[in-house]
Amino acid sequence: MNNLKKIMYGVTVALGSMVIGQAAQAALITEWTLEATAAFVDEEPAAAVTNTGTVLSWGTPANPENQQSHLVLSDQNFVADVNNPTAGSTGVTTVTGLVTNGPAKDAATLTHYNNVITGDSLTSVTIEDSVVMTPTMPAGSSLPAVEFDLFVVFEETLNAEPCANPLGDPCADIYALTNPENLSFSFIIDEYKYTVTLDLGALDNLDADDCASVGLAPGCRGFAAAEDGFTTLQTQVNVTAMRISEPAILGLLGMSLVGIGVMRRRVRS
Template sequence: MKLQKWFMSVAAVAVLAAPGAAQAALITAWDYTVNAHWENWTPGSVTNFVEGNEDVLQWGTEDDGGQSNGLSQLRVTNNIAGTIITNDGVGSPGATVTHNNFAIDPPTLESTDLVVDLTFGPSGSGESVPFTQTFFIDFDETLNQEPCLPDSASVCDDIFVLNNPSDLSVQFQVEDYLYTASLVFDEANFEGGQIFFDDLDGDGVAELYFLTQENFSSILPTNIVITAQQVPEPAALGLVGAGIFGLGLAARRRRKA
């Protein structure tokens, strides 16, 4: 099943206004910052460095057949800031992931964690909540020879799998509004790549995975979107007595064995 959009959790906070505080109105705009980086890559011979506003993983050796255009890389942007308008349907820029997919000899990347650090709060309030989420990625540097996956656009597309899609959606409530914060990526904007949600390994469980073309820089931009829905009364998501945005929540989960 081809996936046109997937919603990635980028922020989670469960807070209520302090007693007596007037916070029942819809929060229409949010100030935010985003930083992202790679951690826990295997094998350890993969190189990590910062170049400009991107955190970079680089691996492999030059292809002996003279086919290489450079070493393979995963790059993710940093130092993003702006304002998100609630319910505008468009959102604001989030991190961009780039895979430079070139013909190389081993060693090749096998897995890595993408760590996203985000802060956000009502615009102009001067208050914000920090949140950290980790996404667990398995990577397959294909041998560039048949057979390939049926949907490969080249011989053969590389594959990376996001292993914890259950963590990719979140809601939080502030007074009588339920908000959903999402990092949205659209396949129509994925240069040189395709997105799927399907049973890749035949175990009966669908995986979220990406195909990236050989000898191409596949670029996946994202947008952060916040939507809101009014609810009759505060639900159990709130923490009674916590000041508005007085609580930060950090969540890091271990990769499943």
């Protein structure tokens, strides 16, 4: 039975939703702990960017502080330090007391130290994420990890007019996310569908010039980082739930079983 659950879970993730069959009495899970693990991978250009997993560094310093530019992953307790920009980085964020249908809570942070540099610059990076949800009220076992990637493109603007975004002195650097649809996922336990949503806070629809500067169409989502300073993107997470009918649950289970059959036929062939 446990193996079947795992197979069904994997199949339904591929369909964009997860189904977990449980025999316990149907009760709304009202509180959770979330643990997220993140890391930078596939940075470009790889030869010009140093990657520790939680810190990216690039460029030849051309500033009084003699600092490169950096992109730093950390948790909700991170405090930016321009004198020691790589301090406090971590790829693990734990959010406790996450109430179903309650307010969002602070989660991971992404900080860009935008220093004046010369030479090659970061152009893109992938953030690999893995999220584990554990019910705490009522208490239960941790769910299988949900893994997804966030694809980020970046434009290191020249510090000269004209520029796509006038924020800063004189031009802001531009970050954009190419797959914002990966900011939420859903799963079903008993009679409830739960949705976990990551809110990237300052992430907004950029104007057409900003989007064009990173090679994306108008309406892309991202943020501008002022020159000669730091910008921290504070993420938040929330969990919502809605009760679903028994036929809907059976329908999703049926889709899972169909997926399992397809997988088995492929293995045999």
